[in-house]
Amino acid sequence: MAGPAQDSFARRFEAVRAKHGPLVLGLDPAASLLRSWGLPDDADGLEAFVDVALDTAPGIVGTVKPQSAFFECHGWQGIKALQRLVSGMREAGVLVVLDVKRGDVGSTNDGYAAAYLGSEAPLGADAITVTPYLGIEAMGAFFSAALRSGSGLFVVVRSSNPEGRLLQRAVGDDGQSVEASLLRTLAERNAAACREAAAAGADERQVGPFGAVFTANHGRPENLDLAAMRGLFLAPGLGAQGASPADLAECFASCPDRVLPSASRSLLEAGPDAGRLRDAVSALGDEVRSALAG
């Protein structure tokens, strides 16, 4: 079932990381951002935002992370703009991690997987974020579709905001915290995917397709073995939400080459001027790259 190793999201990320570094440019066209760019808070403003993003991102960053909420709030026209953004970036060789945080019961996840994963999907991205409140074991549709299409999956494990700590640290019947239990399941899934790829004749992959959203905002991951997950980490909350490049380096000391640090507001505020946006991305990109180079 696993696609050829060179087609996996982890391999594609490895390639763009070598060229542009690991920094992810978050694309959050909130009402306030559109206004600060002198754009109207409507579908036209959103299309203009997409134009700037498509003109600027390729060449300066390897990965972008559009936030679906700020497209959904413009209805179907917002989704149309998002489709143009996703396909335009991918055509230009920029990886797209679509931040949708979906997650439901199994049969409903079939619908979400059909929307966001694979070449037939209208919003087919390189990777998406998913939310495990209904149980990570209910996410079979996402796991299979990601494997089949060489896409990545980022399950929210530790979010950047303080309000998520109570739930994410809670302890289940198995004596493990919610976070630890999710990381363990991801490790098992990645191990199986890597074995399967090896059995199919591909090089055994070091990094599997199933990643975690894991912020560096809450200090060191005590008692959690991040490297053992064998997947990528999307680390939001850089800049405006709190974490510094040094926090990143400390949190991901065991697997610095598997981190996708993401910043949105702190970079977009430099726009819409392409030169200033480029400078902001380049400055933070350098900081992050050297912090994670260890």
Added chain:
Amino acid sequence: MAGPAQDSFARRFEAVRAKHGPLVLGLDPAASLLRSWGLPDDADGLEAFVDVALDTAPGIVGTVKPQSAFFECHGWQGIKALQRLVSGMREAGVLVVLDVKRGDVGSTNDGYAAAYLGSEAPLGADAITVTPYLGIEAMGAFFSAALRSGSGLFVVVRSSNPEGRLLQRAVGDDGQSVEASLLRTLAERNAAACREAAAAGADERQVGPFGAVFTANHGRPENLDLAAMRGLFLAPGLGAQGASPADLAECFASCPDRVLPSASRSLLEAGPDAGRLRDAVSALGDEVRSALAG
């Protein structure tokens, strides 16, 4: 901030319940359902599904629950069909609980609230579902928008599938299960909303705007005081996913008049013939009404 009491979602549900009973018709146009209705699995098929739903639901059911996943998988055209469904139902006097299960950090939830709550929202529904993995306290944008617009909110607390139990039963630092902790927060929010409404001169509302998704599939809610939440309960999983009307009656024995039992597949399978769909809704509606009449 609270709107006039007669405009609240709880009051609107009370009115449709008196007329049609509590049953919610789930609208899940999955690929398999479209095919079984003789429709293509594309945007045209989805539009035809919406036509049948708009022709049939008004007059036979008080509330519908469209599942966003099965619209999203058709891209922007799917969202356009969903907008037509939502506005058409509301114009016909049918309440719409839009099942989107959104939930993110605070600033992103502003975007989701702008998409789904209030008269300015392109997909403004009577109520929506939200997922609390990032913390219920991060949902301020949803709480305020719901209060301001007289909309309802259903926070997923206990989902219908078995895979959610480990996380939903996990115990936090406060010694409470995730479920208990969510219900307590909802109770506090509802109490505050009711006090505010009373202070503004409205009748003190018995039922606040903040509800829970809570299934009857997992037996009696041991150690949880559902009535004390002072909100509505959306109970999915009736029929195809497992719960019977008797399970509903047992689970919600303390607040049988605050339950919105929802069935999708088991009803839609009777379509697309309007007469057979009507009969199926009417038969299950009678069962549910008498089970919850106590």
